[in-house]
Amino acid sequence: MTEETVQQYAYKKENASFPFCKGCGHHHYVNHLDDALVKLNLDPKKVCIVSDIGCIGILDSLFATPHTFHTTHGRSTAFATGIELADGILNDSRMKTIVVIGDGGATIGLLHLVNAAMMNVDVTVLLANNFLYGMTGGQHSQFSPLDFVTPTTPAGNIVPPMDICSIVKTCGASFVRQAAATDKNLGNIIAEAIAHPGFALVEILELCTEWATPFNKIDGKMINGKIQYSESDSTPGRSDFSSLYKEKVLGAQKKNVDDTITPKFTSPLQGTRRIVLSGTAGEKVQLASFLFMKSAISSGLHATQKNDNPVTQGSGFSVSELCISSEEILYTGIDEPDAVIISSPEGLKEARANGTLSKCSTNTVVIAEQTLPEFECPGKVFRLPLRAICTGNRAALSALASLNVKKGWVSQEALVEMIDTKFKEKSLLYHRDIESLVPLITI
Amino acid sequence: MAIVMVENNEKTMNPSSIKIRTGNQMIAEGALHAGCQFFAGYPITPASGVYKAMIEQLPQRNGVAISAPDEISALAYCVGASGRGAKAMTASSGPGWSLMIETVQYALMTELPVVIALVQRLGPSTGGATQNGQADILFTEFCTSGGYTIPIFAPSTPQECFEVTTIAFKWAELLRTPVIILSDKEVGMMSEDVDFAQLKSSPAWYRKEFSTQNGKEHLTYDFQELADVPLFSPVGGNYKVTMTGSAHDKRGTLQKNSSETLDVLIHLQKKIEAHIEEMAIVRVDEQENADTLLLSFGITARTAKEAARRANAEGKKVRNANIITLFPIPETLLKEAARGVRRIVVAEENMTGQYRSVIQSLFAGKEIVGVNSVGKMITPGMIMEALV
Numbered sequence: 001m002t003e004e005t006v007q008q009y010a011y012k013k014e015n016a017s018f019p020f021c022k023g024c025g026h027h028h029y030v031n032h033l034d035d036a037l038v039k040l041n042l043d044p045k046k047v048c049i050v051s052d053i054g055c056i057g058i059l060d061s062l063f064a065t066p067h068t069f070h071t072t073h074g075r076s077t078a079f080a081t082g083i084e085l086a087d088g089i090l091n092d093s094r095m096k097t098i099v100v101i102g103d104g105g106a107t108i109g110l111l112h113l114v115n116a117a118m119m120n121v122d123v124t125v126l127l128a129n130n131f132l133y134g135m136t137g138g139q140h141s142q143f144s145p146l147d148f149v150t151p152t153t154p155a156g157n158i159v160p161p162m163d164i165c166s167i168v169k170t171c172g173a174s175f176v177r178q179a180a181a182t183d184k185n186l187g188n189i190i191a192e193a194i195a196h197p198g199f200a201l202v203e204i205l206e207l208c209t210e211w212a213t214p215f216n217k218i219d220g221k222m223i224n225g226k227i228q229y230s231e232s233d234s235t236p237g238r239s240d241f242s243s244l245y246k247e248k249v250l251g252a253q254k255k256n257v258d259d260t261i262t263p264k265f266t267s268p269l270q271g272t273r274r275i276v277l278s279g280t281a282g283e284k285v286q287l288a289s290f291l292f293m294k295s296a297i298s299s300g301l302h303a304t305q306k307n308d309n310p311v312t313q314g315s316g317f318s319v320s321e322l323c324i325s326s327e328e329i330l331y332t333g334i335d336e337p338d339a340v341i342i343s344s345p346e347g348l349k350e351a352r353a354n355g356t357l358s359k360c361s362t363n364t365v366v367i368a369e370q371t372l373p374e375f376e377c378p379g380k381v382f383r384l385p386l387r388a389i390c391t392g393n394r395a396a397l398s399a400l401a402s403l404n405v406k407k408g409w410v411s412q413e414a415l416v417e418m419i420d421t422k423f424k425e426k427s428l429l430y431h432r433d434i435e436s437l438v439p440l441i442t443i
Numbered sequence: 444m445a446i447v448m449v450e451n452n453e454k455t456m457n458p459s460s461i462k463i464r465t466g467n468q469m470i471a472e473g474a475l476h477a478g479c480q481f482f483a484g485y486p487i488t489p490a491s492g493v494y495k496a497m498i499e500q501l502p503q504r505n506g507v508a509i510s511a512p513d514e515i516s517a518l519a520y521c522v523g524a525s526g527r528g529a530k531a532m533t534a535s536s537g538p539g540w541s542l543m544i545e546t547v548q549y550a551l552m553t554e555l556p557v558v559i560a561l562v563q564r565l566g567p568s569t570g571g572a573t574q575n576g577q578a579d580i581l582f583t584e585f586c587t588s589g590g591y592t593i594p595i596f597a598p599s600t601p602q603e604c605f606e607v608t609t610i611a612f613k614w615a616e617l618l619r620t621p622v623i624i625l626s627d628k629e630v631g632m633m634s635e636d637v638d639f640a641q642l643k644s645s646p647a648w649y650r651k652e653f654s655t656q657n658g659k660e661h662l663t664y665d666f667q668e669l670a671d672v673p674l675f676s677p678v679g680g681n682y683k684v685t686m687t688g689s690a691h692d693k694r695g696t697l698q699k700n701s702s703e704t705l706d707v708l709i710h711l712q713k714k715i716e717a718h719i720e721e722m723a724i725v726r727v728d729e730q731e732n733a734d735t736l737l738l739s740f741g742i743t744a745r746t747a748k749e750a751a752r753r754a755n756a757e758g759k760k761v762r763n764a765n766i767i768t769l770f771p772i773p774e775t776l777l778k779e780a781a782r783g784v785r786r787i788v789v790a791e792e793n794m795t796g797q798y799r800s801v802i803q804s805l806f807a808g809k810e811i812v813g814v815n816s817v818g819k820m821i822t823p824g825m826i827m828e829a830l831v
């Protein structure tokens with residue numbers, strides 16, 4: 001066996017002067033992260049340190065060889081997620097992405113941690129918890145212990161601290177650990193977390209010598225006493241997100257239906273006609289509009305369709321506005337409809353409310369369900385037993401198709417073909433509806 | 444300037460291939476045509492159609508389309524992916540855009556290309572989800588602390604949604620900057636016949652990559668002239684990348700007020716300004732001897748075109764122009780369109796004439812009036828009244 005010389009990579013800048021206060025826990029953090037990288041001996045070009053904001057966030061400047069991404073407050077995990085997905089799914093999954101974040105960053109960006117844990121993205125989060133916002137002047141954070149005195153909790157903190165390990169564990173994090181920044185073994189723990197495939201979080205408990213120790217009785221011993229997650233808490237057998245995505249989603253072939261429309265019919269229409277269908281959600285109003293639009297396009301016309309319904313999509317009114325034209329359609333609104341079809345009480349209510357009725361002229365043909373209450377409208381109104389003949393579900397389309405028999409706007413042959421293709425054997429019902437309705441539209 | 448064309452995937456399309464599509468679906472089609480590889484979305488009416496179409500189509504083309512837990516994450520995922528080298532896009536509307544403003548500035552500062560499709564609805568706050576608006580013009584453009592130009596393109600038809608999306612990707616990639624497609628509910632959600640054989644598009648471009656063949660050390664934000672675009676190298680690639688949203692030198696080192704750092708800050712704006720003319724698109728319906736120029740964009744541009752036709756048929760002299768590039772303001776083309784006219788009418792569906800307010804200084808000595816509306820489409824009649 002030939003002995004290969006393995007290159008040992010370096011990561012941290014040589015003789016870098018640390019930007020932290022004397023005694024700050026971030027010194028240990030940086031050194032242990034460097035230890036971990038040295039231990040793993042990863043090619044630094046395949047490592048990206050994604051740092052957050054705060055004193056801990058400026059650690060990126062201490063690393064000479066890995067890629068660094070110094071981000072915005074709390075968002076580091078979200079940027080890292082994007083890097084990892086692009087690396088793991090679009091590339092060769094070569095990278096190790098490490099998030100460097102403080103307790104402040106962890107709360108402002110909590111959702112990103114939660115979601116990364118849930119997705120199990122292959123990202124390692126090293127959370128420097130010094131119980132406060134160091135950089136901005138030692139204000140308390142959601143990680144501050146009870147009774148903690150800071151400039152913003154002069155009487156002592158009265159809200160218990162967040163347990164981030166338990167939060168991400170609940171969210172399915174596959175690796176969770178806690179350790180003191182001074183723990184001799186921290187380098188090994190970080191190395192283990194980085195090597196772990198999938199989401200890993202290590203909460204590193206630290207002292208801020210500028211703001212924590214001067215005003216609180218807090219020392220290494222107390223910090224050690226806070227450690228609850230000392231064994232690696234791994235959830236085995238859970239694939240990381242990128243692997244799962246590649247396996248289950250990527251390249252999954254869905255049938256692509258060819259929805260090209262061939263204009264094989266013709267229409268004598270010159271100019272533009274504007275039609276409003278006003279009915280009830282769930283009664284196929286928008287489908288009627290869509291099939292009519294398709295028939296118009298099959299007849300060589302241009303067409304636009306827009307739908308409206310209340311914010312809750314499946315209840316209340318359903319309105320569809322159609323324009324069909326022998327010319328390019330420019331203005332897509334309806335100032336004076338050529339036809340209005342009102343197939344239900346909800347449809348009438350909305351046609352009143354949105355001004356459709358008052359926009360009608362004496363040229364407008366209005367086909368309305370017979371049982372609706374009386375309404376004011378300048379148009380030629382035909383009150384027909386739509387619901388009795390067609391039931392609510394076919395009322396809009398059957399009424400529109402019947403009107404088209406009289407008007408010849410789109411090719412009736414095209415419309416019948418659309419109905420037959422869409423409704424198969426049930427299309428007979430539509431044919432019957434149309435036979436009954438046409439004689440009643442006496443224009 | 445670092446421009447390279449890597450691929451021209453212009454399809455040879457059928458003689459006629461008509462499909463029914465919404466503007467939102469055509470933004471997705473345009474993104475695929477432009478080579479988008481990464482999409483992250485969060486639902487919001489009226490932009491969800493883009494999200495849905497990308498989820499359906501991108502993974503089939505071996506791209507990533509994922510669901511984010513909020514818009515902050517959606518854009519941050521995209522920017523992270525862009526740093527790893529992917530062409531990325533997200534889509535939203537006013538309320539979601541509110542959440543994206545921190546991250547769009549990060550993309551601008553770190554010179555990471557990303558395309559954001561915003562489909563406007565009625566504001567403020569949650570406003571009207573299913574009502575139209577063109578009232579996020581200033582909100583979208585003037586969102587950076589520091590006052591930087593973000594290119595914004597506004598489509599008025601599904602066809603233009605396709606075209607403008609390919610153009611947005613082009614400039615995002617070539618200038619390494621966030622670019623916004625500013626659509627609106629009417630354009631985004633209305634369906635229409637679209638002949639795919641007639642679609643216009645920009646060829647697909649990719650940011651120019653750094654290689655040692657350039658004979659220089661890799662600096663993340665390197666440039667010679669202020670307007671140059673730094674050559675790109677992805678994180679995970681062969682050259683160390685130093686990204687930062689804080690003020691930095693060319694190497695990416697955090698700095699306070701060094702002259703190089705100030706140069707970097709100026710460069711971010713200069714690289715955009717150097718391409719104002721190339722980015723400018725204003726579509727003019729020529730009318731010789733016009734005495735009125737009618738300006739609009741988005742859905743209102745269609746209405747304006749109709750109003751101008753009707754007015755001209757009545758013997759008026761109206762030149763109509765559809766402004767596709769809202770920002771950087773296409774000054775030369777707008778002035779050219781205004782040649783000889785006495786009066787300028789700007790039609791836009793917002794209360795105070797937002798776009799009018801930023802262009803009116805271009806037209807000294809001419810009368811400039813607005814046609815405006817809130818929560819209701821501008822009609823051809825409303826515009827014709829202003830075409831006196």
Ligand SMILES: Cc1ncc(C[n+]2csc(CCOP(=O)(O)OP(=O)(O)O)c2C)c(N)n1
Nearest residue numbers: 054055056073102103104105132133134135
């Ligand atoms: C959105 C936003 N809000 C506020 C700030 C100001 N800020 C800078 S550092 C910091 C606190 C950082 O605390 P932590 O993450 O715990 O890091 P530490 O300084 O304690 O290491 C804050 C609030 C910011 N940069 N961005």
Ligand code: SF4
Nearest residue numbers: 021024055134208209
């Ligand atoms: S302020 Fe606190 S956290 Fe920041 S460097 Fe100083 S000791 Fe460390």
Ligand SMILES: [Mg+2]
Nearest residue numbers: 102103132134
């Ligand atoms: Mg802190």
